Amino acid sequence: MLFKQQVLLRQKLFVLGSLAIGSLLYLVARVGTLDRLQPICPIENRLAPPGLADQISLRTLQYKRSLLHELRKGNATKEQIRLHNLVQQLPRAIIIGVRKGGTRALLEMLNLHPAVVKASQEIHFFDNDQNYARGIDWYREKMPFSFPHQITIEKSPAYFITEEVPERIFKMNSSIKLLIIVREPTTRAVSDYTQVLEGKERKNKTYHKFEKLAIDTNTCEVNTKYKAVRTSIYTKHLERWLKYFPVEQFHIVDGDRLITDPLPELQLVERFLNLPSRISQYNLYFNATRGFYCLRFNIVFSKCLAGSKGRTHPEVDPAVVAKLRKFFHPFNQKFYQITGRTFSWP
Ligand code: A3P
DSSP: OHHHHHHHHHHHHHHHHHHHHHHHHHHHHHHHHHHHHHHHSOHHHHSOOTTTOOOOOHHHHHHHHHHHHHHHTTOOOHHHHHHTTOEEOOOSEEEEEOTTSSHHHHHHHHTTSTTEEEOSSOOOOSSOHHHHHTOHHHHHHTSOEEOTTSEEEEEOGGGGGOTTHHHHHHHHOTTOEEEEEEOOHHHHHHHHHHHHHHHHHHTTOOOOOHHHHHBOTTTOSBOTTSHHHHHTOHHHHHHHHTTTSOGGGEEEEEHHHHHHOHHHHHHHHHHHTTOOOOOOGGGEEEETTTTEEEEEOSSSOEEOOOTTSSOOOOOOOHHHHHHHHHHHHHHHHHHHHHHSOOOOOO
């Protein structure tokens, strides 16, 4: 009896021991495989070209982000740049405008995509004659380091309204993709005014009321000489661009929807840029204090846009608002017709 119990106990111990050793061997083998994977299969080679890059793992993403972050801070060595085949690339897409349309939010949100790298500053290469005279290599050097298969994007909203820019961009790359983010034109004009007003107030300067600038006091008509009004006549500016680029090379982003429900707008841009859909609801969370969506890159890193984005607008005389809306109406219709994107602007 005792002998039988001892045999059973020994058998149990043997099975448990085998299981423990088996698990241990499995773990060792797995860790070994992971370690070996790194040099055999360098991260950048696993990033397929845009359109094909369908499986970019979370580990890859985090690794890539931290490396590029170090680069941005100027901490990466020449050796790392060489090792990872990093390059400064001319943009393959540009957010050309419109000022106060949500250009910063769009750029930052697109930067959530693992295949996108943003130029953090507005470069003003094509709209500033002095910068333009510095040449294309100066422009390229302003671009962030990226993996060869990533897309660099820059934004300079002044491009949209500056006469010389379409031809200059065309000369750099005639097949570049162009993004335009628009808001309801009167709201955009008020936002534009608010930004200038804030600048004046900061310098303790007085400034006219919006109504005085937007309406010509002699004729009581809309003052088309006022820049904030002119910028909102989207179709006029777009027509200049269409002398150089076919309409298919433009994508219109709804700036009003980017504020209230950004994800569908971002998914449309991903499609336009031939990128696999990677930005998800996880990356965007509504911050009630800010009253806007903020960005979540991963479990530790999230951010909202600066306080200069999302200012409180001054109250505008409803009669002036109505007049402006009536004024913009025919231009809006033309804009819808040309772009194929219709908005419910009044
Ligand atoms: P307001 O300040 O009028 O609200 P731009 O970056 O082109 O200057 O545009 C600024 C506008 O971006 C802001 O205009 C704001 O409404 C809009 N915006 C869109 N999404 C935003 C976000 N997630 N956070 C802050 N502002 C956002």
